[in-house]
Amino acid sequence: MERIYQAICQVSPIPKDVWEKLPVPFFNLLELKAGHYFLKEGKPATHFGFVILGVLKESYLTKKGDEYIKSFNFQGDFTGSYYDLLRGDPSTCSIRAIQNSVLAIANFNDFQVLFDKNLHWQRLGRRIAENLFIKKARREYELLTLTAEERYKNLLASRPKIEDELSQIHISSYLGITPVSLSRLKRKTKNNQLIKT
Template sequence: MEEIKKFIDQIYPISSSDWAFFSSKLHKQELDKHSTLIKVGMIENYLSFISKGIVRFYIPQEDNELTFGFLFENQFVTAYDSFITQTPSEYQIETLTNTTLWQISFKDLQEVYDKTESGNVIGRRMAENMFLIKSKREIALLNKTAEERYLDLFSERPKLLQQIPLKYIASYIGVTPQALSRIRKRIT
């Protein structure tokens, strides 16, 4: 749980009383590789901190799946649009490795916002950070080639390429696995 405190303190220093209240609402969840966190049509009820592991965001389709995000250790994961609106998710989230999460429910997070000094500031800054990540991805999809997106991914997350199946990486950068193979041959 100490890694969550360090992460939050980087966003905005949290008082010991606010931390005590927030951390009392967290519960630990251990998940196996390929466990589903949320399915299409479910309402997201948890904001989770990844203590260990990798998760993938994707849209299931008949022919293939469209991967549109990965999250790693020391990051928060949630189907955020479903979480804040309490409406059904339009995508799924699964673990790609054995994963350890610390979770807080929607109801408990609302209580943290209401009863702590720092809760709203931290929540706002986390939402702003999620927006920036989403915007960066959208701009890259519109302005960069698949090869540039692959190189960006490689430079930002070198471990990613060793731990995530190439079919998911291909989907994430918007190409077929065969096209990704050609890109990889070209740049090595």
């Protein structure tokens, strides 16, 4: 429970006395092997989680079977397809572990009940919504206005070690380009860095 508490406090601090009033069990640890789903498209979205360890991807699948990654969930991030949790309909996306991962999970409806009980929980809920809105708005802006090269540079700036953490296929899918195009961008970026030095 201490690991869960620390992970949640990274998003928004919860005083210990407030935390200790949670019904038991409220949060549970979920271990996911790489490739296993936290949420599968078409299934009801009922639970959310905080990533304690590992990396997950949120993705859409087209009718042709093409996958498009909309976001990654790293340590400390919220996961659970907020859009589908709020609607209460079957999920429009899948959430799958890229690496062996550990999540602190809870039922979303139970979590919403906490909002009316304490301002600290309400603040946590608001902080989650704000962070997700910022992430979504940034993603839309980049896809609609930036070139693939600019998107790639922004990704490296925000997550410098991402190429050690994720495969080229995952990164290219997130950027909306092919793995071949990503290889070209990597070479170009590396050559530009060599020229500058």
